[in-house]
Amino acid sequence: MALSILHRSSAPTAGTPVASCGMRGCGVRGCCCADRRQLLNGPNAVTVVRTVASLILVTLAAVQHSWPLLLAAYLTYWVGDSADGCLARWRGQESRFGAVFDVVCDRINCTSCALVLLMFVPAPLPVAVFLFQFVVVDLPLTLLPMRWPVLSPNYFFLVDRLAYTLNWHVVAKVTNTTLLVLLLVFVPDQRVALVAASAVLCIKVFSLVRVLRLRLPADRAHVTPPAAAAVRSAPARA
Template sequence: MTAAAAADLSQARAAWLTAPNAITLVRTVAAIALALPALVQRSWPLLVAAYLCYWLGDILDGAVARWLCQETRVGAVFDIVADRACTSLCAAALVTLEPSMALPIGIFLAQFMVLDCGLSLTFLRWPLLSPNYFAQVHRAVYLWNWSPVAKAVNTGALVVLVLLAPSPAWPALFAVAVAAVKAISLVAVARLAPPPSR
């Protein structure tokens, strides 16, 4: 192995072996381990525990990354992919418990797994550590998608609506509105010129 290859391998290991990535891994495994039996057994307590592991772990891994100055692009992508794993299983369990809400949950899943995922990964076009710094590229897109309020609304508001709404109409309308914001954001980002090559 050449010295350059060894240095690249060492750098790759360093990017993966961080405390935030360990938290992301643990919270993802825990959420999945709780969501799967929640899905099979139709258990509200297990589903609530799965969502708590997912949401609290997602907050914690980002906070630790910033606190320890261990933010990496690898960690950001890992977090984005882990969010999809957690969300898909938690949403599937939620549908088994609230089958009348299958339409809004399906709309939400489609936008989160496709539109939001694609949008979240666009930060890789610029020299940014994660979508949390997208305000440097497009402030409005950042505010609509990755500001603390936008993150809370994007990941939690639909679950609250599904649990509280008397019919699927309001959650479905909300899910369509979020999908529209994601689509508009993707168009806005697609129109941005990438940074000049070095």
């Protein structure tokens, strides 16, 4: 603990070359220096299992034209998707590889489930808008935070709070993956789902443009939270 305080107070000033070795654990939660670079760990195994299990269930749902199987596929995807993240945080096994792997697997599960959903709820337009948003706009948007030295998009509040709140806050993520399905199943008027999907698309396009225009940091080894940057640039206390 004392070490991390020392470490933080001896953070390099602008222009000082960053010593990449020995900088592990700068004390900022979510900084990429905490990346354990593990490909084979529990959270990634959960991601593999939930992706494959959901894919099998959704295929069976399509073949047997069974909505309970589609529900099981969705639940496996939703529960598994939060379980891998929770396990990673709980065991301190968050990694940049795991973050990207999770994002890609989400697209596989979400797209396959949405396409089979069309067999039961014929709503091609809302589903098309949603899939365009989720795959064409949200996939690159969610990979962009990896240009910064953060562990995952879940820590993008260290860089830009508005983009984080709109896209990677837990409420935003749960809304983006469940809203369309719930509206299509429970609201008879499909225009409601179409309006919601279009609104989310607008937010995603706005976020993509915003994150693309953010300035990249000079220090690629550690993330500098806005508060720490303010402290650093303030005059030294006596």
